[in-house]
Amino acid sequence: xxxxxxxxxxxxxxxxxxxxxxxxxxxxxxxxxxxxxxxxxxxxxxxxxxxxxxxxxxxxxxxxxxxxxxxxxxxxxxxxxxxxxxxxxxxxxxxxxxxxxxxxxxxxxxxxxxxxxxxxxxxxxxxxxxxxxxxxxxxxxxxxxxxxxxxxxxxxxxxxxxxxxxxxxxxxxxxxxxxxxxxxxxxxxxxxxxxxxxxxxxxxx
Numbered sequence: 001x002x003x004x005x006x007x008x009x010x011x012x013x014x015x016x017x018x019x020x021x022x023x024x025x026x027x028x029x030x031x032x033x034x035x036x037x038x039x040x041x042x043x044x045x046x047x048x049x050x051x052x053x054x055x056x057x058x059x060x061x062x063x064x065x066x067x068x069x070x071x072x073x074x075x076x077x078x079x080x081x082x083x084x085x086x087x088x089x090x091x092x093x094x095x096x097x098x099x100x101x102x103x104x105x106x107x108x109x110x111x112x113x114x115x116x117x118x119x120x121x122x123x124x125x126x127x128x129x130x131x132x133x134x135x136x137x138x139x140x141x142x143x144x145x146x147x148x149x150x151x152x153x154x155x156x157x158x159x160x161x162x163x164x165x166x167x168x169x170x171x172x173x174x175x176x177x178x179x180x181x182x183x184x185x186x187x188x189x190x191x192x193x194x195x196x197x198x199x200x201x202x203x204x205x
Contacts, residue, residue, distance in 0.1 A: 139164075
């Protein structure tokens with residue numbers, strides 16, 4: 001009996017150490033991805049949506065769009081794909097706001113793919129996927145915040161794209177609310193790597 005209890009205790013401790021190690025490695029990977037920029041030439045730049053205010057991008061969204069515009073000007077990709085739906089009562093979607101911001105700065109409308117329905121990372125990427133396939137896009141670089149870009153990259157890979165990432169310079173996380181976002185991302189990426197990001201969305205919504 002003592003041997004059984006001892007073995008069970010060792011297994012439990014080993015499992016806990018393994019889980020903690022896995023989460024720590026995921027956090028390190030998320031942080032590294034958010035601080036590095038892939039410069040490979042790809043078929044399209046994917047910009048993850050963020051809040052807009054009556055057709056004007058929030059500072060967070062504007063930072064992502066500016067970074068995508070810079071990459072486009074450097075000819076990293078010929079096409080920019082923008083994402084994001086709208087909240088109840090809004091007149092404009094994040095996707096349409098992003099498209100207008102880009103066209104105002106010289107990007108031809110024909111070079112922009114718009115997804116304007118999604119209300120989450122997975123929804124936006126899942127809705128964007130057939131649009132990318134229709135445009136014969138196979139490889140992408142995804143632009144988002146440093147704490148969010150890896151989840152978007154892995155989600156695109158799950159849907160069959162060769163995905164790379166380039167985090168936008170939208171500031172360092174600070175304050176309890178921002179730190180909670182980072183914690184949620186670490187938990188989400190940890191689970192998503194195991195069960196799949198589509199399955200994770202089906203569970204958590």
